[in-house]
Amino acid sequence: MSQKVTPYLWFDGQAEDAARFYVGLLPDSRIEKVTRAPADTPSGPAGMALTVEFTLAGLRFIGLNGGPQYQFTEAFSLQIVCDDQAEVDRLWSVLSDGGSEGRCGWLKDRWGMSWQIVPRRLQELLADVNPDRARRAMEAMLRMNKLNIAELERAADGH
Secondary structure: OOOOOOOEEEEOOOHHHHHHHHHOOOOOOEEEEEEEOOOOEOOEOOOOEEEEEEEEOOEEEEEEEOOOOOOOOOOOEEEEEEOOHHHHHHHHHHHHOOOEEOOOOEEEOOOOOEEEEEEHHHHHHHOOOOHHHHHHHHHHHHOOOOOOHHHHHHHHOOO
16 A cells, blocks of 8 residues: 655755665665656756655655755654664764754754654653653653653652
């Protein structure tokens, strides 16, 4: 079954570089197709990557080299749910390199795309049946940039 809705990401000449970087992050990721401009466009010369179709963790995207008039904002972000701290640390390091760190597990990569790097354990703590544990985990998360599972658990436990 094909994906009916595909996110389209607007880049200023770096769609192919970004897609190649992104597909190296997660399993079940690959470049599907690069369509090159058959003639000069307002965004660049003939032969440049016009669109890049790629799959990231099983989800299809299209990167478009559309020019500088539109930039990414936090109004659209990609969330990666991580199974352990090592995965959080790895993804945080590679995605924030050349970008910027934000609060609560948010960062921007070098192209300005917003990402949320979230440990699965945080989701479990925030849904805890004990509202005090959930509140303490939330309060701890709000003080962090990169999320730390051990610190979130200590906070939930009241330490």
